[in-house]
Amino acid sequence: MRTLGKISNFATSTFALWVILFAVLSFFVPQVFAWIAPHVSLLLGIIMFGMGLTLSVDDFKGVFLAPKSVLVGVVAQYTIMPLTAFGLAHAFNLSPEIAAGVILVGCCPGGTSSNVMTFMAKGNTALSVTVTALSTLLAPILTPSLTYLFASQWLSVSFMDMFLSIVQVVLLPIVLGVVIRMLFSKQVSKSVEVLPLISVIGIVGVASAVVAVNKESIMTSGLLIFAVVVLHNCLGYLFGYLLAKAIKLNFKDQKAISIEVGMQNSGLAASLGLAHFSPIAAVPGAIFSVWHNISGPLLANWWGKKEQAEPGVKKTA
Numbered sequence: 209m210r211t212l213g214k215i216s217n218f219a220t221s222t223f224a225l226w227v228i229l230f231a232v233l234s235f236f237v238p239q240v241f242a243w244i245a246p247h248v249s250l251l252l253g254i255i256m257f258g259m260g261l262t263l264s265v266d267d268f269k270g271v272f273l274a275p276k277s278v279l280v281g282v283v284a285q286y287t288i289m290p291l292t293a294f295g296l297a298h299a300f301n302l303s304p305e306i307a308a309g310v311i312l313v314g315c316c317p318g319g320t321s322s323n324v325m326t327f328m329a330k331g332n333t334a335l336s337v338t339v340t341a342l343s344t345l346l347a348p349i350l351t352p353s354l355t356y357l358f359a360s361q362w363l364s365v366s367f368m369d370m371f372l373s374i375v376q377v378v379l380l381p382i383v384l385g386v387v388i389r390m391l392f393s394k395q396v397s398k399s400v401e402v403l404p405l406i407s408v409i410g411i412v413g414v415a416s417a418v419v420a421v422n423k424e425s426i427m428t429s430g431l432l433i434f435a436v437v438v439l440h441n442c443l444g445y446l447f448g449y450l451l452a453k454a455i456k457l458n459f460k461d462q463k464a465i466s467i468e469v470g471m472q473n474s475g476l477a478a479s480l481g482l483a484h485f486s487p488i489a490a491v492p493g494a495i496f497s498v499w500h501n502i503s504g505p506l507l508a509n510w511w512g513k514k515e516q517a518e519p520g521v522k523k524t525a
Contacts, residue, residue: 216405220324224501226412231498234416235423244417245482248490252479253377255410256344258403259320260385261396263341274335277457281339281465286350288447288469289314289440294358296436304362306429308355309489310436313477313496315354317343320407321504322471328508331463339468344382347476348374355480363485370484377479411497414475418482418494425488430495437495441503444470463511470507471500 219226234241244251293314297307318340326336343350352370359365389396419426426433448469452462478493 212402212405216402216408219408220404223321223408223411224498224505226408227415227498227501230412230416231419231494234420235426238420238423241416241420244413245421245487248414248417248479248482249373249377251410251413252475253381255407255475256378257381257385258406259344260382260387261389261403262400263382263386264389269338274461276455277332277335277461277465278338278342280452280455280457281335281468282343282346284448284451284465284469285318285339285343286315286346286354288451289444289472290354290358292440292443292447296440297362300432300436302432302436303429303488305486305488306433306436306492307362308359308365308485309477309481309492310433310440311359312351312355312480312485312489313437313472313474313492314440315351315358316473316477316480317347317351318468319471319473319475319500321501322468325467325471325504325508326464328505329463329467329511330460331467331511332458332460333464335461336464336468339465343468344378344473347473348379351476351480363489366484370480373480373483374476378476411475414478415494415497418478418487418490421482421487422491422494426491429488430491433491434495434499437492437499438503441470441472441496441500444472445503445507467504467507471504472496474500 230241290311291314293311296302297310302310318336320340323333323336323340327333348371351374352365352367355370356365356367445466449462449466452465457465474493474496476493477496478490481487481490481493
């Protein structure tokens with residue numbers, strides 16, 4: 209188990225490298241990875257089950273300990289990213305399928321990697337975990353609702369079909385994970401170190417499958433999608449930070465909310481794009497998986513090294 213823990217830590221610290229490597233491989237030899245596409249929802253369910261195993265009741269205490277910060281984080285998550293996606297879809301005159309995919313990314317909850325990035329940035333990690341957990345639990349209602357609101361002008365959106373998909377691949381696995389942790393806490397605690405490895409394998413599999421079944425579309429629209437994804441992610445960081453600062457949250461909370469808003473559960477977006485729209489609608493989610501695991505560590509490392517004292521607090525070495 210200790211060896212697996214070391215492998216898991218290595219895979220997590222080099223996550224972006226593996227996503228890029230296998231995305232490139234799946235582009236050049238798509239037949240090797242295309243078989244994964246029908247199983248993307250299963251992979252996501254396994255990832256969400258792993259997330260559930262890491263959650264406890266304590267992770268939701270932040271709602272009561274710091275309700276203002278948690279409320280700001282969740283509201284920012286479900287307003288900034290959908291609105292930014294909607295604006296980018298119009299600004300770049302995206303095709304219906306790509307526009308729907310970009311909006312799907314914006315309407316998804318925060319990604320679990322945001323918690324690690326917040327820790328690296330010396331932000332409020334407890335706040336990040338609470339906002340991720342709460343936004344994920346709200347996803348079955350808010351993600352299909354917001355997708356319908358912003359994407360239905362491009363493609364037909366079925367709220368109920370999407371709701372059921374998210375319940376099946378997100379909510380039920382998380383609840384099952386939480387219950388198993390409560391019942392078998394000692395056994396689960398011994399395996400927690402391995403869970404990030406499972407998440408890495410799952411996201412790499414999702415990204416590889418999406419690239420494999422979209423090789424031709426990526427050749428024609430890949431650069432455009434990449435540009436939109438980079439803007440979407442960076443604007444999410446910026447607007448999340450500015451909102452938290454305008455509301456006068458402390459700097460640790462500002463960093464947590466900025467990262468929480470900017471980093472999405474892009475695996476969910478890719479899965480929903482494949483299931484409810486078309487293969488090309490999953491590409492923004494797959495590219496977002498690659499990009500935010502590059503931009504997130506860069507921002508977190510910069511913030512982690514940057515000394516910035518709170519107002520009225522003496523700066524320490």
